[in-house]
Amino acid sequence: MELTFYIAAAVAVLATLMVITRYNMIHALLYLVVSFLAIAIVFFTLGAPFMAALEVIVYAGAIVVLIIFVIMMLNLTYEDVQKEKEWLKPSVWVGPAILSLVLLAELVYMITAAETAPAAAVVAVDARLVGLALFGPYVLAVQLSGILLMAGIVGAYHLGRQKKKVVHRFLQERSAAA
Amino acid sequence: MILVWLIVILMAGGLLAWLAQKWHRASPRWIALGSVLATLGITVYLWLAMPAATLGASPWLLQYELPWIPQWGVSFSLALDGLSLLMLLLTFFLGLVAILISWREIKNKVGFFHFNLLWVLAGITGVFLTMDLFLFYFFWEVMLIPMYFLIGIWGHENRNYAAYKFFIFTQASGLLMLLAILGLYFIHGSQTGTYTFNYFALLNTSLAPEAARLLMFGFLAAFLVKLPVVPFHSWLPDAHSEAPTAGSVILAGLLLKTGAYGLLRFVLPLFPTATVEFAPWAMLLGVIGIIYGAILAFSQTDLKRLVAYTSVSHMGFVILGVFAFNEWALQGVVMQMITHGLSTGALFILAGFLYERLHTRDIRLMGGFWSRAPKMGVVALIFVMASLGLPGLGNFIAEFLTLVGSWQANNWLTVFATIGLVMATAYSLRIMQKVFYEPSLVEQPALPDLTSREMLIAAPMIVGLLWLGLYPQPVLDLAQPSVQEQLQAYSGSKVEPKVAAVEAPLSIAEIDSVYFEAAVKDLKK
């Protein structure tokens, strides 16, 4: 199991690395799917099979597909890939990379130096327990996430609509008079 | 209650004046005039009605208190003593003058102008009356905003810059005072358990020397900037020269006095030990101010700027006197506050008259006006003489008393301050020379002499200055109990004249040290 974890982890990291270095967006997205799948396996090794499934369905499925749809709507061409290449020069990424390395060092130090209780074995928390908690104490939170989605939907609906000229009736009258 | 009315009348009058503009163009003037006259009347009545009380044991004539923010121990507390009464008389008198002077000068937004004018006066009245430190700070700030508008809207060309500068300087220093007030409040609260901003309660706070020093500097910051003392004077020339005449009069005549008043009312009684420590430095600042202001005044070519720098110089005497801690000096300071208000106010009025006629403040473009406007010449001469401290006029009494007092405290600094009088002569006569004596290099349009309205403004100021110069006793009597009150903590630091005199000879440093040792010893008792 441990080995699985490490392999999956390695895959996830590598795939993510590929995601952030691709020029072609579709390629990047494919790597992203790989990364999500690897993480799903990590979830599995951590004893959260239900979450693994959700990861695959929602992230790898819904979200990535959504993005692909948008990319298709936008009709991105080869030139865009070239442009992307141009944008991703070393001068652009060196600074951020150093910043990230600093952060990485700090995180590594923080996580390894943490004097937590001896690493307990990971025990699976099965879906039933999750479900009980979700609709037990967390039921209000679930309601809230519903509201969250509602906000998202209303917003996306409003923003995503194609432009349609709406002239106020007063202004209309005025321009008609003019 | 009558004290509240003073403030209420002014504030209500201001609002009414603003609103009344719609009704009739001239009405704001009359409303403003009426309300200031009413307050002046009340104050004069107060003055005449209770001369006896001033000689009583308590210096307080009237008190009024109303809880305001009880949670914080803030109350709407007003009290009147001789000092405040004098300051109020000056306030309303100059307020009246300011309204009259603006009668023709201000042509647009008359209503709003008078609103601001009256609110400045209300704020100043509040500052002079309040006995609650929160309220004091409140009024301290309240008087600034309308003043800012007065400068910023009706000022001369460079008004915005001047207004910013004025506002930022005074606010910055005011905030430091706020810190000090709060520090005092919490120290007093933690000592006694009652958290209050009441002045009389806070007087009994016992402070560690460190804390006292810091808190004193907080208060000083506000007052020294307002006074102003070199090197914090930088706002003053700009504000004075760019303000409309009424604004300059109120700035010079009243706003600067709030600084002096604050020194007397708060700094001296609240921090007796710390002030004694600081006194030589403060006096040094005063002397520097006297000399520096005089030198700068001498070189100015803008008449109002020149007069503004004379204020810097004159206010140096105030701080010199305040930190001499004896009755002569303090009475001198009180006199200086009043007479400087009159004389410098009058000089600004004069500059206003000239500006109205010539549309310039540049004295290089003026000259030879005596022959064309002899009345103005005479009036100017009297004010100029007052400003250079000619005996017989009020300023002389003020300066002489101050110097007599400060001599007891510090000889060398007094010597230098006295040298300032020579410099005062130099810059004052420069005004006469350039404006009224030697012919102008530039042709000037017709210069009508003072009208009767203008004479009406100038005459009371002349009479006032002469009266203060020849028979200042009523004023001194009125201020005396208050001055004593402020000096209570220093009763020991008054120098026994003869003792000091015998020892006085050459080494003046010795005198100083003796004096301070004596002072410290007395304080320890």
Next chain:
Amino acid sequence: MADLLWLIPALPFAGALLLVLFGNRISRGLVTAIGAGSVGISAAITLLLGIEYLSSQPAYYHQEVWNWFNVAGFNPSIAFHLDALSMVFIFVITFVGFLIHVYSTEYMAEDADYSRFFACMNLFVGSMLVLVMADNLLLLYLGWEGVGLCSYLLIGFWYKEPANGYAARKAFIITRVGDTAMAIGLFMLFQAFGTLHIQTISTEAVQLWDTGAQMAVIIAFLLLGGAVGKSGQLPLQTWLPDAMAGPTPVSALIHAATMVTAGVYLIARMHVIFELAPVAMMAVAAIGAVTLLIAGFAALTQYDLKRVLAYSTISQIGYMFLALGVGAWSAGVFHFMIHAFFKALLFLCAGAIILALHHEQDMRKMGGLRTSMPVVFWTFLIGAASLAAFPLVSAGFYSKDQILWLQLAGENGSVWLYAAGLLGAFVTSIYTFRMVFITFYGKAKTHVGHQPTMAIKVPLIILAVLSLVGGFIELPHNFGHVVLFSDFLSPILPTISVVPGFDQYEWMLQLLAAVVSLSGIYIAYLFYISKPELLASIHRSSTAMAVHRFWHSGWGFDKLYDILLVRPYVFLANVNKRDVIDGFYTGLARVTEGFHMMLSETQSGVLRNYVAGVVVGAIMILTISIFL
């Protein structure tokens, strides 16, 4: 009668006030009546009071008009004190002042600012009266400064000429320098005595201090500073020659009756303090000696008629200081009185000449006036004789002789002082008669316009008479021994003790003085009448001309002060016109703006940079949380 004391100064003040308020609206006649009349009434009251004083011989008259103010025991009053010393002064002030007023009615008749002139003159007389009658030093200071103000107003009377304005300003400022010293002296006196009442100080000083006490010395020097400023003595004498810019009656008033004699009065009045400070006394005498020489030599070279007279005033007051300095109090005051007569006379004559010559003051353009203006000539001659101490007949001879005599005979005298005085007397008679000869002899160079009328002539004649006979109230003991004047003053001023056994040499000294005076006149005659070529030969010598220029400029004091004080001050003021401190605040504002600009750069509008900003913040926070 003593109740009328306050009227003496009040009347001129009232006159001034009336003229200021209504001067432009009333007729000239009325102005004259108010202006000259008020001083005249004062003079009359003075006369009556003087008679009463002489007959009843009280110690002094005292009248408190009102209590000026009272602060913690500092309680000066508006109160007048009249004793013999003040009596002499108010007599001179009111009488000579009145005569000058009368004279002015004609002299100023053409002037547009007639009423302003009289207002100022009245104020001047009033201030001077307050000065000499004050019972405390603060009131004295009031008069003192008032005199300064009036001198300013009158010197700058013809203000349209910028030079006049500057001269007026110079007079005011320089005298104010002296006043400042005096003010500090007053602070010290107050600290020592707790009062400024003159009588109290005089009585208590002796108890408080021993002779030579440091305090007394400092105070005496400070008072001397004031006196030197007002009296035009070294080193503050430079204003006086320039003060000639005013109308001539003003010069007469300043030099004869008021203003410059204030210093003499102050020293005489505070003689108790000075006697406690022998060093200061020495200084007074030394200043007098040096001043009288410097001014005398400077007078030799002047061409402006009034400037000659001005330097002569400085010089003569130097004599008074010389007298005061050796403790010859009454001799000094006596010379003051006589000097008032003849100096007023000389100025008024000069005024008549100037008026006649269309305001021409340069002596080189005068000449031959002896015939065209006989009255003026004779009176001027009398005045000149008095000034040059022409033996026996002139009043000046007696007063000056007394001073010189006491230099040697007095306890504190010295040969050096005497020699200086003698040399001064010699120079005095040279320049005096140089003036007489140039002006009145030789060819007429300018047409005589206005001939003096009664208003001018009468004062001239009265003053001439006084200049002649005035001296006879105080005669040396080998000469009739009249001591009316010193007796009169003796209750107030201590009499000088003469070195015993010295009396028999007095006639020798008198003879010497007479010879000096006459030889001076002769030399002047030689140079300016009989042998002008001598003068020409001097003019050819470059060394002599350099000296001439040096003296002409008043020994270069003006230049010296200009370089040492005025220019640095003006330079400093102009350099700092924009106020360096303001620059500091402006700089502060600039720095703040600079910060704004820097920070503004971070708001680039580019999303990636904002993200980077958040990351930097994250690193900061994490670093702090991990490592602290």
Next chain:
Amino acid sequence: MSVNDFIHLMPLLILTVGALVSMLVISAWRNHKIIYVITAVSFVAAFASLFEQHVAAPYTIEPLFVMDGFSAFYIGLMLVTALLISMLSYAYFEQREERKEEYYILLILSTLGACVMVISKHFASFFLGLEILSVALYSLIAYLRTRERSDEAGIKYLILAAFSSAFLLFGMALVYAATGTMTFTGIATAIAAFDRLPLLLITGFGMMIIGIGFKLSVVPFHMWTPDVYEGAPAPVTAFIATVSKGGVLGLLIRFFMEVDGFRYPTLVLIFTIIAIASMFAGNLLALMQQNVKRILAYSSISHLGYLLVAFLAGNQMGVEAITFYLVAYFITTVGAFGVIAMLSDKDRDAERMEDFKGLLWRRPWTAAIFTAMLLSLAGIPLTAGFVGKFYIIATGVNTQLWLPVAILVLNSVIGLYYYIKIIAVMFQQPEAAMEPRRQLRPSIYVASMGTLTVLALLLIGIGVYPTALINLITTLLNTFTTLTLR
């Protein structure tokens, strides 16, 4: 869910219902006015329902929510603010060529999110509240989607908010990993057990600060503020500046009080640095700025810095000061943006200095209100801002936070400059008769004008007689149990 739970969640429920009803009504009949009324009614009703609460003792709904005086006050404050903003929005959106109705739904939802935050006592509810607020705000900011600036602001806010949310979540995960609980009380008990905070926990807190700091727009997470303020429609800007920040601040106070974060010098240090940097950066950035909305954005950065000074005091007085200041700040900010909204026309918002030139002579009343608001921001007496600033300084002095207080004072001075710069512009004489900007019927401005008048009166009322408000705050906060212990 008991009846009591329902009663105590009533304000939230009413808001939810309000949003749903609006949605239904829109689907049936689009009408600006009706939706507007529904929104106003639901805000008012939610506010009214607060009075049914018994806040004398805290009421918890395990494990997510707690309702006490503190939350009641903050909810009330935010509801009133939202109501005022919606009042101001009507006239603003009436003249836009845009569908207006969704705006109100999003406004209600984001208010709901903010309310959830202040009553939450659990990471989950905290996070969800925050995200409801954020997601609604993305759309609100970009609401005028045909404006380039609006879209730009929207995407900037979206990316950065999500970015910082990720930090927040990661931080929460770390805290959770270290303590094993996500309720505030649980965390408090867990860390009470440690004698020294484990690194994991500290780092977790640190990362949470990033998320919270972003929403509060404090330095160095402030960079979005001016752009978003500028790009968003004026009423939305008002909302971001007030309700969104108020909610987060309320949560921050509750969380920090609960876990007693002030015991840890590291955290105090971080907040001190943030406070100082915010005050400086905000004021310096605003100094020479010419765009009024950006000035207000920068000023809000510095104001949050001021608030953090009181926050650092970490005692009851500090919380009172924050609360009081927040009230003053809300009134002022809503008023200021209300004026901008009112002066805006259909092309762009009135944000340039020229738009305000000579305003006093053109529209004296509006200008007077704006002046009052600016003076209050500057902390000048007679306005609520003064009392608020006084309260904060008093708190700082009381707890002897000399450095932050000194810097606060210094910054108040710097701040004066740009506030009075705007005032000066308003008081300038307009050079020529300016072309009046095209405006719709004046009658639609009645609500705006009325709201602004109410705000101005409140501002001065509180400035002159703050006693009532102080009383209210102290009484309500007394039930904030953890505080009374101190």
Next chain:
Amino acid sequence: MNAVSMEAGLLLAGILFLLGMISVMIRRNIIFMLISVEIMLNAAGLAFIVAGSRWVQPDGQIMFIFILTMAAAEVSVGLALILQIYHQLKTLNSDTANFMKG
């Protein structure tokens, strides 16, 4: 089910988080930025699950579900906005969208 240490899990989450973070910083394409943010959010979710499995509690997973919800909502709004921007600016370059600065 055996021992995968919590540290390892957190480290993985941290690395993924940082990769996402660096990507947000270096990418100009707004869609890429959005994707990167999703990576970060996912990493945070991973951290929750790691923590949850350490304490053997369902709470971590529940948080993951909420994160998922939020990510979905965010992406939908974000994409709608991106469409709108593309219509306005005809580009996805976030650097171009800098009308507002200073």
